[in-house]
Amino acid sequence: MQHLLSIQQLNKEDTLAILEEAAAFERGPVPNLSDKILISFFAEPSTRTRLSFEAAMHRMGGRVVTAADASASSSLKKGETLKDTFRTLSQYGDLIVMRHDDPEWPKAAEKYSRIPIINGGSGSGEHPTQALLDLYTIKKETGRLDDLSVMLCGDLFYGRTVHSLVHLLKLFGAKLFLVPAAVKSASHGPTTQLVMPMQYLHNYEHVKQLTPAEARLRLHEMDVVYMTRIQNERVCGNIVSTEMLEFGQQEMDLLKPTGVLLHPLPRGKEIAEEVDEHPRAAYHERQIKNGVYIRMALMRRILEEQ
Numbered sequence: 001m002q003h004l005l006s007i008q009q010l011n012k013e014d015t016l017a018i019l020e021e022a023a024a025f026e027r028g029p030v031p032n033l034s035d036k037i038l039i040s041f042f043a044e045p046s047t048r049t050r051l052s053f054e055a056a057m058h059r060m061g062g063r064v065v066t067a068a069d070a071s072a073s074s075s076l077k078k079g080e081t082l083k084d085t086f087r088t089l090s091q092y093g094d095l096i097v098m099r100h101d102d103p104e105w106p107k108a109a110e111k112y113s114r115i116p117i118i119n120g121g122s123g124s125g126e127h128p129t130q131a132l133l134d135l136y137t138i139k140k141e142t143g144r145l146d147d148l149s150v151m152l153c154g155d156l157f158y159g160r161t162v163h164s165l166v167h168l169l170k171l172f173g174a175k176l177f178l179v180p181a182a183v184k185s186a187s188h189g190p191t192t193q194l195v196m197p198m199q200y201l202h203n204y205e206h207v208k209q210l211t212p213a214e215a216r217l218r219l220h221e222m223d224v225v226y227m228t229r230i231q232n233e234r235v236c237g238n239i240v241s242t243e244m245l246e247f248g249q250q251e252m253d254l255l256k257p258t259g260v261l262l263h264p265l266p267r268g269k270e271i272a273e274e275v276d277e278h279p280r281a282a283y284h285e286r287q288i289k290n291g292v293y294i295r296m297a298l299m300r301r302i303l304e305e306q
């Protein structure tokens with residue numbers, strides 16, 4: 001694998017190999033990448049993705065150069081093209097992780113980057129490394145990857161994490177339950193359902209869409225409930241009202257006793273703070289920490305397969 005630009009590049013075997021390597025690094029020791037430089041180029045806001053990539057590289061002894069806030073602080077602001085940006089970054093390090101709001105940027109990266117590049121978020125398109133860490137978390141929390149029932153809730157239209165996660169869930173044959181949020185925005189009169197675009201559900205056999213009320217009645221069957229926020233910055237017009245499944249103590253009580261609650265964060269109102277400390281809520285500490293091991297495994301694989 002040279003780049004990781006789309007989750008579609010991964011089959012079941014590659015995915016399991018990455019998860020196994022992440023587990024090995026979690027147990028320790030970790031490899032030594034002290035001769036490597038990661039270029040971290042983020043043209044959209046990020047807390048967890050950027051910092052976990054950088055922490056992962058530091059933990060392997062490598063070095064990091066960063067353009068955080070690159071839409072304002074890099075020459076993109078002066079109108080520099082992605083082509084010229086990739087050509088430039090390629091001269092400074094061994095590997096790039098990038099985030100940008102144009103869902104098509106990975107195509108330019110593939111064409112123009114001279115060094116490997118990892119997609120750290122492409123607009124409302126994909127977020128492959130988040131999907132890998134989500135799957136790793138699911139495996140650790142539930143003890144398996146087969147025969148899972150997974151509910152994805154919230155903004156399934158603009159939310160890139162669920163777009164990538166669906167591909168991995170399909171590889172492992174999970175039963176999928178979709179609970180899209182609905183928004184009403186001032187400029188777009190009627191209510192819009194933020195449903196999963198069909199392109200991501202291609203060939204997915206077991207998919208069912210539920211309303212929030214129907215979803216509550218199925219919580220007792222779920223091994224995983226994955227909540228997402230409404231991507232306010234991508235929805236057209238000012239949102240005046242939203243309708244979505246909100247997860248609080250009541251919903252936690254309805255969840256299958258072995259079920260786990262995940263969220264890529266940041267959260268909006270979809271998860272109440274009252275469930276943060278619940279043993280089945282994995283989003284605050286375990287899911288976040290898993291991102292470091294997954295990103296170590298990915299960077300090791302990509303750099304050593306050069």
Ligand code: NCD
Nearest residue numbers: 048049127161229264265266
């Ligand atoms: C997500 C992202 O940036 O897509 N966050 C993350 O990377 N952990 C989710 C989001 O912004 O809603």
